[in-house]
Amino acid sequence: MKAWQALADWTGIVGLGVVAIGLLVGAALTGWTAVPLSLMATGLALVVVWGLTHRKEVSLFLGLRSTQTNANILVAAAAMAVILVLLNVVAVRYDLRLDLTEEGLFTLSPQTRQLVQGLAQPMKVWVVTTAPDPNLREQLERYRRLNPERFQFEFVDPNRDPLTVQRLQVTQNNTLVVESGNNRQQLPQPPAPELESKLTPVLAKVVNRGEVVAYFVQGHGEVSLEAREGTPTLAQAVAALGQEGYRVEPLNLVQSQIPEGADVLVLAGPQRALFPGEVEKLQDYLAKGGRLLLLIGPRVDAGLDPLLEEWGVVLGDDFIIEVSSVSQLLGTGPAVALVTTYGDHPITAPLAEQRLMTLFPLARSVDTEVREGIQATPLLRTSPQSWGETSPNLEAGPLQFDPDQDKPGPLTLGVALTRQVKGDQKTSESQEGPTEARLVVIGNVNFALDGNLRQQGNRDLFLNTLNWLTERTEQISIRPKSITDRRLAVTGQNFRWLVLGSTVLLPLVALGSGAVLWWQRR
Structure with missing residues (x-):
């Protein structure tokens, strides 16, 4: 009892009170200045004085069982507080996050990381909105952490800062403005999960400035560039090129020459042979350092033999058949070539690094022959379980490998070739x-x-190919993924069964189980 009376001595109580006041003032009011530190020092001095003058009572108090129990509780609580503080410090410093979404929507893609980390000059994203979205702020913060010195963002309220909105030439609320130097691009504010897939292409446009022109050769039954109902087109590919900073234009080689500003030509799926004069134009274009992409399907004679012979390219007269276990697992069918093995080339390096698969329905093999001055690199290789079917009629019977006629796998279905340009073949303006x-x-x-482009790594392969041809190597990467629409379509009858099951059947099952248990235990 005397020990408890000693603890009530005013010296110790006042000392503890002064320490508490110092902590409160320093943490909530003035910060850790001289005033709170002086209060804490004074309080600790009073506590020490109380302890020195009441050593016997303190010893008696510490020997009580209740004191030891309470001390253990206090130590455990203090240890837990220290652990929580350390965990928060580690979380703030290292910012470790786990993205459990199927598409990795909250993990920045390699293209975004490569683009932002490689910024050569400062870039700023302005978000003009009257209602800032915290999720959007968090997503932009991910960008900023990649390159804090050169990437910044700021939210602007048009009602509070109309001058900035006027300078940015924004006329609508919820608008993003990407600004770097004299370049500026606007886009409507997307939902936070879709920010990367919408924002990163705009960043690439601002960084790369000028527009690249890609001409698609037309007039021989090539795939249409515009969407048409019931007909396969390249509309999605054209849209993807637009996001990469390309301007797509059709080109008829019979009616016009190849423009001087043609950065790259694409011949996509011709169904009829080109005229000899058109092929000569393509050869002259390549001789002057041109860039050409040929997408030629099986059993098609595009009339390109002189050009292919010059470059040492041999198009196989076959269909690639795929019967690997991966094909059976995916259920793609034997006529879809699956590629998981890539050549050592900048186009396919990101695909190999990310272990992305590419799919090629109804493909043909592509081989190469040695030509002086030409360097050829295989890009796409099929599995050993594939072969090149040479039978003219695939529907005549079951597909079986014929060692006497068919080409055994693995097969190459894509190659990249380069050739140095001779000085006398350049135009006077292009030295x-x-x-x-x-x-x-x-x-x-x-x-x-359309449809196939978004399968696995097909889009990245197509865009990386164009970027390599035009020497836009900084854009060769794996692009951000979009949200997969996974809606559950429920018919009227299914909805009625769902309501009946949740409101009637499940309660009856619960009541029946309870009644059985009661009957067994009574």
Whole structure:
């Protein structure tokens, strides 16, 4: 009892009170200045004085069982507080996050990381909105952490800062403005999960400035560039190129010459042979350092023999058949070539690194022969369980490998070729232009068609190919993924069964189980 009376001595109580006041003032009011530190020092001095003058009572108090129990509780609570503080410090410093979404929507793609980390000059994203979205702020913060020195963002309220909104030339609320130097691009504010897929292409446009023109050769039954109901088109591929900073234009080689500003030509799925004069134009274009992409499907004679012979490219007269276990697992069918093995080339390096698969419905093999001055690199290789079917009629019977006629796998269905440009073949204005011609030949066009383009790594393969041809190596990467629409379609009858099961059947099951248990235990 005397020990408890000693603890009530005013010296110790006042000392503890002064320490508490110092902590409160320093943490909530003035910060850790001289005033709170002086209060804490004074309080600790009073507590020490109380302890020195009441050593016997303190010893008696510490020997009580209740004191030891309470001390253990206090130590455990203090240890837990220290652990929580350390965990928060580690979380703030290292920002470790786990993305459990199927598409990795909250993990920045390799293209975004490569683009932001490689910024050569400061870039700022302005978010003009009257109601800032915290999720959007968090997503932009991910961008900023990649390059804090050169990437910044700021939310602007048009009602509070109309001058900034006027300078940015924004006329609508919920608008994002990407600004770098004298370049500026606007886009409507997307939902936070879709920010990367919408924002990163705009960042690429601002960084790369000028527009690249891609001409698609037309007039021989090539795949249409515009969406048409019931017909496979390249509309999605054209839209993807637009996001990459390309301007797509059709080109008829019979009616016009190849424009001087043509950065790349694409011949996508011709069904009829080109005229000899058209092929000569393509050859002259390559001789001057041009860039050409050929997407030629099976059993099609595009009339390109002189060009292919010059470059040492041989298009196989076959259909690639795939019967690997992966094909059976995916259920794609034997006529869809699956590629998981890639050549050592900048186009396919990101695909190999991310272990992405590419799919090619109805493809043909592509081989190469040695030509002086031409360097050829295989891009796409099928599995050993594939072969090149040479039978003219695939529907005549079951598909079986014929060692006497068919080509055994693995097969190459895409190659990239380069050739140095001779000085006397350059035009007078292009002495400082391309130093080498580039050609990519893929024995398939279906992989780039609407629907197929978004399968696995098909889109990245197509865009990386164009970026390599035009020497936009900074954009060769794996692009952000979009949200997969997974809606559950429920018919009227299914909805009635759902309501009946949740409101009637489940309660009856619960009541019946309870009644059985009661009957067994009574």
